[in-house]
Amino acid sequence: MEKLIELKNLYKHYPILGGILRHQINAVKALDGIDLDIMKGECLGLVGESGCGKTTTGKAIVKLHEATKGEILFHNKNKAGKESVIDVVPLTNRKMKQKGIRGKLQMVFQDPTTSMNPRMLIKNIIAEPINEQVKLSSREMESRIKKLLDTVGLGGQHLLRYPHEFSGGQRQRLAIARAIATNPDFIVLDEPTSALDVSVQAQILNLLKELQDKLGMTYLFVTHHLLVVKYISSRIAVMYLGKIVEVAQTKDLFENPMHPYTLALLSAIPNTNIDKRSKRIVLEGDVPSPLNPPAGCRFHPRCPFAIDRCRTEIPKLEDVGNGQLTACHRKEDVAKLVKDTFGFSMKR
Amino acid sequence: MLENHPRLKELRYTLYRIFRNPSAIIGVILLLFFICIAVFAPYIAPPKDLDRPYMMPRAGYTITPQPPNEKNIFGTTEGQYDIFYGIIWGTRTAFRIGLFVITTAVIIGVILGTLAGYFGGKVDEIIMRLVDVVFAIPFLVLAMAIVVSFGRGLDIIMIAIASIAWRSYPRVIRSAILSVREQDFVQAAKTMGVSDIRIMWRHIIPNSIYPVMVIAFMEAGSVVLTAAFMSFLGLGAPKGYSDWGQMVALARNYIVGPADDPLKFWYTIIIPGGAIVLFVLAWALIGDALRDAFDPKIRRK
Amino acid sequence: MSTLIEIKDLVTNFYTYEGVVKALNKISLEVKKGSTFGLVGESGCGKSVLVRSIMRIVQSPGVIEGGQVLFHKKKNGKEVVVDLLQQSEEYMRSIRGSDISMIFQEPNAALNPILSIGYQVSESFLFHVAEEMCEKILDELNSPNDHTFFPIKQFLKYTYRVGSSDSKAFVLKLFKKIPFLKKWDKRLKKEALKRSVEIIDKLHVPDPEQTVKSYPHNLSGGMKQRIVIAMALACNPDLLIADEATSNLDVTVQAQILELLNELKKEVISSILLITHDLGVVAETCERVGVMYAGSLCEVGDVNEIFKDPKHPYTKALLRSVPLFSNEGKLESIEGTVPNLVNPPTGCRFHPRCSLVMEQCKQEAPELKEVGPNHTVACFAVN
DSSP: OOEEEEEEEEEEEEEEEETTTTEEEEEEEEEEEEEEEEETTOEEEEEOOTTSSHHHHHHHHTTSSOOSEEEEEEEEEOTTSOEEEEEOTTOOHHHHHHHTOGGGEEEEOSOTTTSSOTTSOHHHHHHHHHHHHOOOOHHHHHHHHHHHHHHTTOTTOOSSOOGGGSOHHHHHHHHHHHHHTTOOSEEEEESTTTTSOHHHHHHHHHHHHHHHHHHTOEEEEEESOHHHHHHHOSEEEEEETTEEEEEEEHHHHHHSOOSHHHHHHHHHSOOOOSTTOOOOOOOOSOOOOTTSOOSSSTTGGGOTTOOHHHHHSOOOOEEOSSSOEEOOTTTTTHHHHHHHHHSSOSOO | OGGGOHHHHHHHHHHHHHHTSHHHHHHHHHHHHHHHHHHTHHHHSOOSSTTOTTBOOBSOOOSSOOOOOSSSTTOBOTTSBBHHHHHHHHHHHHHHHHHHHHHHHHHHHHHHHHHHHHHOHHHHHHHHHHHHHHHHSOHHHHHHHHHHHHOOOHHHHHHHHHHHHTTHHHHHHHHHHHHHTTSHHHHHHHHTTOOHHHHIIIIIHHHHOHHHHHHHHHHHHHHHHHHHHHHHHTSSSOTTBSOHHHHHHHTGGGSSOOTTOTTTTHHHHHHHHHHHHHHHHHHHHHHHHHHHHHOHHHHOO | OOEEEEEEEEEEEEEETTEEEEEEEEEEEEEETTOEEEEEOOTTSSHHHHHHHHHTOOOTTEEEEEEEEEEEEEETTEEEEEEGGGSOHHHHHHHBTTTEEEEOSOHHHHSOTTSOHHHHHHHHHHHHSHHHHHHHHHHHHHSTTOOOOHHHHHHHHHHHHHHHHOTTOHHHHHHTTSTTGGGGGHHHHHHHHHHHHHHHHHTTOSOHHHHHHSOGGGSOHHHHHHHHHHHHHTTOOSEEEEESTTTTSOHHHHHHHHHHHHHHHHHTOSEEEEEESOHHHHHHHOSEEEEEETTEEEEEEEHHHHHHSOOSHHHHHHHHHSOOTTOOSOOOOOSSOOOOTTSOOSSSTTGGGOTTOOHHHHHSOOOOEEEETTEEEOOTTTO
């Protein structure tokens, strides 16, 4: 598989100013050195709890946040077929439009109520991204919008309506229609189903899967809901406090998690299967603040298996063999440790 | 088809919210009343001198005001200027002042406030400090300085008021913008590559303009009050001009009549003063009702 | 197990600009003592309206229009059955917080940011169990170990004697206005604070002594939710209602809170009414489940039954449309959308989206009928 986007050593620090001269005294380290490859055509899930930096990562790729340091390499193929690798970090919106890549990196937001201007008709909402790229006559535009609405399952809707006249699920479909209007290569989906009713979630997830197959797009699916990401992603990356701790194929992650944090996350999911309930690892304490992350391995204060090395040395994200990456000093022993400490085996 | 056009439905809902308030109904009726008078002024009080319709006709040259009689329905003020004529044409003057000043002030204020709120940083600092400076200027001193430099006249006063009146709007719209610009739909527009100006015009301003509208309505009336005050001091319209403030100025010596009949010249003060009060009240009531109607928390339950 | 609270044919309507929203359509259910009852349903189905109707805190334009809420209250050793809908507001105020407590989704909204944690948790004690605390202090004052200066001691004995029979007595309020005398309740507040520390400690909040002095913004989300639970449990309520209490929390924190609730069930609380849209949470903590749709109850039963063998078409469809650990296949979404409750569908409110719809479903609303032990379903196709 080819790479579509490569994140290299990405940092995003929000400076905190203080003192008389308002110089920087500290920083919120939202992203603290991320290395991640996103393959063409895949759906990569990015999971973690609040404050881990997953939303920041997604927004950094679509340039809603300016990265402090590092590279975001986008493998672009222009209209003539020529391939090139462009670093998106130093570019402005205008430069991206000139290079023709602004429309290729798009985003779908969490709350469909606030992600569309409540005072604009949906006709204009969907026409807006198209207008930035080409000038179409009003009839051409209308037919293009109607086709887009058809693709997302809203065919036959009146264009002269406001977003609040639609239900939550329909609004999210509109947001998706707007995101695909410019034929993007890559879409960041930031918790697209979290604000929706449970029965509508399935509709949206199935729609997203269908669109990915039909239009050949690549997704970065950011969420904290592990079961949703299991359904839709082929590969999952787990983040904790600004760093990536594990990356694996979905099946491998759920059956054979290698990082203690992943293990805790998985065991914290409420399980509806009454028979197959196993014991849980309940972590102590809360997620620490990204202002002063712990030294060494970020997870060591809450890790049941921490040793001295974990308190001083930051573990690197390394391959354990089958393409599964994990950042833990004790990765070889984790399975045994779990069995000894908690009395159950990790393989589910 | 037209029935179901979404913009009309929104308008109907807004009108419903405005008119739930009885004070709004009173305000609208008053305002409509004034608008009618202003529009039909030439018919209600035909001007004697077609070149200068705003000058009040004089029923003589005696100083003492005359009480209401058949010829002058509201009586006359000092110098025998017809009060009725002055009230009718003064309505037009009042609207001219109000609309000119408020429109100018809103345009300047919204532009500056939007630039400050949207861009933040240094632009924000500079504009807001400018606004602070303008806030510190004592209005009366400025007005007198302008009159001394450029001479008296209603137009001069309108420009003087407009040059100060814009100062409330930047702060108001800036605070609305600070929350609107973080909303997802603005972020979405940025990912689509929409230019900053278009974002400000299409997304930011329409969603933050409500508090500005409310304040604009409420100030429209008080601007007229300020102009009246200026005229009262003798800085505004020339003597005999149909301006309510000017008329109150003419009645300066007759606010309290002779010792045995202190209310003898009530009509010189009460009638123009009453017109000012009702005018300001109309705008204030509507502004109040607009604020309730546009409050987003109550709006859609 | 005996009944704690029984709801019969509850009807609540909202009078809005767009019309009358028929939020609750004759709901009947029963919560037994010592059990956890989970109420699931999508947003708009009326679960929050239901619990607010029980507590009588429905926001306008909502009006409770019919039915009964029978609460089995223990009073002086005897058990009394009270219809909460018929009681005065003052009675309800005495019930809320001491007999029935409620916790909400957003801990930030439940905590006042400018008051210390200790103050807020003590409030509950000071309002509901002031008399008991006064008696305790009176005993302390009368004991031989007490060495307070004599005149002050007499004064305090008087105030606390009055307080132990009626903490809201006029005399005590009067004393609050007089400069030196207004300090009479210092001991009372100290006692309340002590109890606050105890209950916060019970909820596994680290360093409770320090916590009571700090403010909400010093705490993380999980901690704040624990404080909110502490406030709710301060007076040992018979029923704790949790309205989406864990929906805003991270998954690991949610696990902590759910484990905590399970632990507390054994000692402090008698029954819990848990509202959520997350079926996993229900499976982990509840014994019985009620499924709601568009203002009506579809199915009620034991947790094992409902998850293994759901009978109502909506329950079945819901279980198939949610990603669960056990779900390997494709998620099946439910056709159609949640109905507008201004003009709800006639008869059974689920009929437009139901795969088993029959003529009868369009005309009559089905009643809950038993299909198994403790398992009731409201569906014509099943019965």
